[in-house]
Amino acid sequence: MTTSCIIRHFEHYAELAGDDHDLLTSLEKSPQDYPRNTVIWNQGQQSEHFFTVQSGWACSYRNMEDGSRQVLDLYVPGDIIGLREFAFRRRVSNLMVVTDARLCPFPKYHLSEVFQSSRLLCNLFFLIAARDQAVLVERLINLGRRTAREKVAHFLLEMGHRLDKACMDVYDCNHLPLTQVLLADALGLSTVHLNRTLQELKQERLVSLGPDGTTLLDRDGLVEVAGFDPEYLQEDVDGMLKSLGKNVSPMV
Amino acid sequence: MTTSCIIRHFEHYAELAGDDHDLLTSLEKSPQDYPRNTVIWNQGQQSEHFFTVQSGWACSYRNMEDGSRQVLDLYVPGDIIGLREFAFRRRVSNLMVVTDARLCPFPKYHLSEVFQSSRLLCNLFFLIAARDQAVLVERLINLGRRTAREKVAHFLLEMGHRLDKACMDVYDCNHLPLTQVLLADALGLSTVHLNRTLQELKQERLVSLGPDGTTLLDRDGLVEVAGFDPEYLQEDVDGMLKSLGKNVSPMV
DNA sequence: CGCTTCATTGAACCCACTCAAAGGCCGTGG
DNA sequence: CCACGGCCTTTGAGTGGGTTCAATGAAGCG
Numbered sequence: 257m258t259t260s261c262i263i264r265h266f267e268h269y270a271e272l273a274g275d276d277h278d279l280l281t282s283l284e285k286s287p288q289d290y291p292r293n294t295v296i297w298n299q300g301q302q303s304e305h306f307f308t309v310q311s312g313w314a315c316s317y318r319n320m321e322d323g324s325r326q327v328l329d330l331y332v333p334g335d336i337i338g339l340r341e342f343a344f345r346r347r348v349s350n351l352m353v354v355t356d357a358r359l360c361p362f363p364k365y366h367l368s369e370v371f372q373s374s375r376l377l378c379n380l381f382f383l384i385a386a387r388d389q390a391v392l393v394e395r396l397i398n399l400g401r402r403t404a405r406e407k408v409a410h411f412l413l414e415m416g417h418r419l420d421k422a423c424m425d426v427y428d429c430n431h432l433p434l435t436q437v438l439l440a441d442a443l444g445l446s447t448v449h450l451n452r453t454l455q456e457l458k459q460e461r462l463v464s465l466g467p468d469g470t471t472l473l474d475r476d477g478l479v480e481v482a483g484f485d486p487e488y489l490q491e492d493v494d495g496m497l498k499s500l501g502k503n504v505s506p507m508v
Numbered sequence: 509m510t511t512s513c514i515i516r517h518f519e520h521y522a523e524l525a526g527d528d529h530d531l532l533t534s535l536e537k538s539p540q541d542y543p544r545n546t547v548i549w550n551q552g553q554q555s556e557h558f559f560t561v562q563s564g565w566a567c568s569y570r571n572m573e574d575g576s577r578q579v580l581d582l583y584v585p586g587d588i589i590g591l592r593e594f595a596f597r598r599r600v601s602n603l604m605v606v607t608d609a610r611l612c613p614f615p616k617y618h619l620s621e622v623f624q625s626s627r628l629l630c631n632l633f634f635l636i637a638a639r640d641q642a643v644l645v646e647r648l649i650n651l652g653r654r655t656a657r658e659k660v661a662h663f664l665l666e667m668g669h670r671l672d673k674a675c676m677d678v679y680d681c682n683h684l685p686l687t688q689v690l691l692a693d694a695l696g697l698s699t700v701h702l703n704r705t706l707q708e709l710k711q712e713r714l715v716s717l718g719p720d721g722t723t724l725l726d727r728d729g730l731v732e733v734a735g736f737d738p739e740y741l742q743e744d745v746d747g748m749l750k751s752l753g754k755n756v757s758p759m760v
Numbered sequence: 761c762g763c764t765t766c767a768t769t770g771a772a773c774c775c776a777c778t779c780a781a782a783g784g785c786c787g788t789g790g
Numbered sequence: 791c792c793a794c795g796g797c798c799t800t801t802g803a804g805t806g807g808g809t810t811c812a813a814t815g816a817a818g819c820g
Contacts, residue, residue, distance in 0.1 A: 365751035400696030444652030499617035
C-alpha cells in the first residue's frame with residue numbers, strides 16, 4: 257500500500273503536519289478501479305464527490321446538441337477532479353476515464369470541514385483552484401487565438417509539464433495515451449485536421465505517433481512552434497506560505 | 509456613502525453576521541476611480557491586490573505575440589477580480605477598465621486571514637472561485653464548438669444574466685457598453701466578422717446597436733440561437749450552507 | 761480641426777471543415 | 791484460429807465560414 261494520492265499531491269506543495277495528514281487521509285475513501293472508457297458521472301447528476309487520480313488518465317467533457325463534444329480538461333495522477341463543482345448541486349460536465357485508472361473519491365461537503373480544521377490545507381485547496389483557473393485560461397487562449405499547429409503543440413507541452421510534476425516511477429512524461437479523437441475534441445479541431453497537423457509535426461521530428469498515443473520528441477522545437485511559456489503552471493507556494501506566517505499580525 | 513461593494517456582493521449569497529461584515533469591510537481599501545481605458549495592471553507585474561468592482565466595467569486580457577488579443581473575462585459591478593492570481597506571484601494577464609469605473613482594491617494575502625477567521629466567508633470565497641471556473645468552462649465551449657452566431661448570442665446572454673444579478677438601480681441589464689473590437693477579442697473572431705454577425709442579429713430584431721454598445725432586445729430569441737442554458741451561473745448556495753451546518757458532526 | 765478609434769462594407773483568400781473511403785488494429789465470438 | 795465488426799487512423803477532394811486587406815464614414819477628443 258503506497259501513500260494515498262491526495263497526500264502525495266499536497267506534499268508536493270508543502271510539508272504536512274500530522275494533523276493535516278490525518279485529516280486528508282480521513283477524507284479519502286478506498287480507491288476504485290475503472291476500466292478504460294468508463295463514464296464516472298454525467299452532466300446533471302448529483303454532485304457529491306470529488307476524485308483524486310491515483311493512476312491513469314481521465315477527462316471532463318461536454319456533449320453538444322449537434323452531437324459534437326468539447327473536452328474541457330484532462331487529469332493525470334495527482335490531480336484533483338471536480339473542485340469547480342463545489343458551487344453547484346449538479347454536475348456541469350461529464351467525466352470519464354480514458355485509460356484504465358484508479359481514482360479516490362471523497363465527499364464534497366467534507367471540504368468545508370477541512371477548511372475549518374486546517375489553515376494550511378484551506379489555503380492549498382484555494383491555491384489549487386486558482387491554478388485550475390489559470391490552466392483553463394490558457395486553454396481559452398489556445399482555442400481563441402492560435403492556429404491548429406500552435407494549438408496542438410501548446411496542448412502537448414502543457415500535458416508534458418503536468419506529467420513532469422505528477423511523474424513518479426512508471427510514467428513516461430513525454431507520452432500521452434490519448435486518441436486523436438480525444439485530442440481533436442479538446443482542441444476544437446476536427447479529427448481529420450488534427451491528424452494532418454500531427455503528421456506535419458511528425459515530419460518535423462517534433463512528435464512520434466504510435467498506436468497507443470502521441471509522444472513528445474523535441475520539446476524545445478514544440479515550444480518554438482507554440483510560443484509556450486510555462487509560467488502559468490508554476491504556482492507561488494512559497495509566497496503563500498510566507499503570508500500564512502505573516503497574517504497573524506494585526507491588519508493594516 | 510453606500511454599502512461597500514464587496515459586502516453587497518456577499519450579501520447576495522448569504523446573510524452576514526456582524527463579525528463577517530466587519531472582517532470584509534476591513535479588507536477593503538477606499539475605492540478608486542479610473543477613467544475609461546485605464547490599464548490597471550500588466551502581465552508579469554507583482555500580484556498584490558484583488559479588486560472588487562463598485563461601478564463600471566473591466567476586462568482581463570492577454571496580448572499575443574502576433575499583436576492580437578484574447579479577452580479572458582469581463583467584470584461587472586459586484587464581481588471580484590483576480591482570485592485566479594492567488595496562486596501566482598506575478599500577474600498572468602492584463603486588466604483594464606473599459607468604462608469609467610470605481611474599483612476597490614484589497615490586499616491579496618489578507619485573504620488567508622479571512623479564511624481563518626470566518627468559516628462562512630471562506631466557503632463563499634471558494635464558491636465564487638468555483639463559479640468563476642464554471643464561467644471559464646462555458647467560455648471555453650463557446651470558443652471551441654460554436655459558430656460565430658452562437659458565440660455572439662451566447663456571450664451576450666451570459667453578460668445579461670450576470671448583469672441581472674449585479675443590477676442595482678442605475679444599470680440597464682440589457683445594455684452592454686462594449687466596443688465591437690472588445691467583443692471580437694473576447695469571442696475569438698475578427699472585428700469584421702463580428703460586425704457582420706451583429707448586423708445579422710440586428711436584422712432579426714434580437715439586438716440593437718448603438719454608438720455606446722449593444723443592447724439585448726429579445727432574450728428568448730437569443731436563447732434559441734445560442735442554445736443557452738443558464739444553469740452554470742446558478743450557484744447552489746443553500747446546499748453549501750446546509751453542509752456548513754452538518755459538518756460539525758463526526759466524519760463518516 | 762486634424763487625429764485617432766470605432767463601425768461598416770466589399771472583395772478575395774485560406775484555414776480548417778465536411779464528406780467519403782480505405783486500411784490497421786484489436787477484441788470477441790463462432 | 792479465423793472471421794467479423796467496431797473504433798481509430800489516414801488520405802483525397804471539395805466546400806465554406808471566417809479571415810485578411812482595403813477603404814470609407816462617423817464619432818469622440820485634444
